[in-house]
Amino acid sequence: MANFGSAKGYSKKDLNFFAQFTAKARKQARVLAVVVLAALIVVGFFVLWTAWALFNNLRVKGQVDDLTIELQDPKYANLDIEAKNLEQEIIARNQYFYTISEMRRIVDETPSATTDLANLIGENIPNTTYISKYEITGTEMTIEGYTFNYYEASNITNMLQASDVFSDLNLTVEHVNRAENDPEDGSLLTINTYYSFIITGDLTVDSYISVSKVIDSELGVTAVGGVTTTPYATGSTYEIPDIGTLEVNGVSYQLSNVLVDGVAVTPDELSAIIANNSISGRAAGNMSIELHYTVVATDEAAEGGEE
Numbered sequence: 001m002a003n004f005g006s007a008k009g010y011s012k013k014d015l016n017f018f019a020q021f022t023a024k025a026r027k028q029a030r031v032l033a034v035v036v037l038a039a040l041i042v043v044g045f046f047v048l049w050t051a052w053a054l055f056n057n058l059r060v061k062g063q064v065d066d067l068t069i070e071l072q073d074p075k076y077a078n079l080d081i082e083a084k085n086l087e088q089e090i091i092a093r094n095q096y097f098y099t100i101s102e103m104r105r106i107v108d109e110t111p112s113a114t115t116d117l118a119n120l121i122g123e124n125i126p127n128t129t130y131i132s133k134y135e136i137t138g139t140e141m142t143i144e145g146y147t148f149n150y151y152e153a154s155n156i157t158n159m160l161q162a163s164d165v166f167s168d169l170n171l172t173v174e175h176v177n178r179a180e181n182d183p184e185d186g187s188l189l190t191i192n193t194y195y196s197f198i199i200t201g202d203l204t205v206d207s208y209i210s211v212s213k214v215i216d217s218e219l220g221v222t223a224v225g226g227v228t229t230t231p232y233a234t235g236s237t238y239e240i241p242d243i244g245t246l247e248v249n250g251v252s253y254q255l256s257n258v259l260v261d262g263v264a265v266t267p268d269e270l271s272a273i274i275a276n277n278s279i280s281g282r283a284a285g286n287m288s289i290e291l292h293y294t295v296v297a298t299d300e301a302a303e304g305g306e307e
Helices: 005-070 079-109 117-124 152-162 267-276 297-305
Strands: 128-137 138-148 168-175 193-201 207-217 220-232 237-241 245-248 251-260 278-282 289-294
Touching: 005 289, 079 128, 079 207, 117 152, 128 152, 138 152, 152 168, 152 193, 168 207, 193 220, 207 245, 207 251, 220 237, 267 278
Parallel strands: 207 289
Antiparallel strands: 128 138, 138 193, 168 193, 207 220, 237 278, 245 251, 251 289
């Protein structure tokens, strides 16, 4: 019989081959399992995300449908008209407020003497002096009277000057001829020597700076709020800040012009005001400042204008 070699040796080689094949197969199976598991996780996540997005879209669509149905209610039919009517009412009320505040500005700027002035004069006039006239017209005061002592009129003038109520006081003193200047009641007939005096001066009053804001549009000029009037000591400095821009009802406006006592400032002055975002100066009397604004041009509007 022919001998083909050892049967035992052939069996070991065969077993080693199958063992290596089996180990590699198990490794590949684990890798495949991990890949499949990862794919299932990704697919599951995608399915959940899709389901959530679909549910959310359905929920939003339902809310939109409910809102659409609600807006179809007759009570909402005239909202546009009501909104326009309210807008016109706001404009009218702003104009009314502007008018009232303008009237208040006139009242504030009307000079008046302090209520203690009469008491001040009464308490400091000596017994040798007689006041025949006391008058204040606008900012000008006039006091006329008679005195036995030539220097008493100067003392009265100095007293008024020291009170900080008046400025630029002027005094005139004259000797009186009794026969020509005696009062009708004859109260000075027994006096041989006396003097008449006239004291004039201006009231020391504050300077009032009034500020108003208006919007210029194709429809005309619309007031924004009322007139703000602020007193400043004459000679002191004033400043009106944050005037470069303005926002009304969600619409932005920018400063385009400034009128001081009805006269527009120069382009250079306007540029400086816009750059500083304020107006400042020294109070030297009543002043009216009117700030004009125009709507801020958007990019879309600018592109449309270029076309």
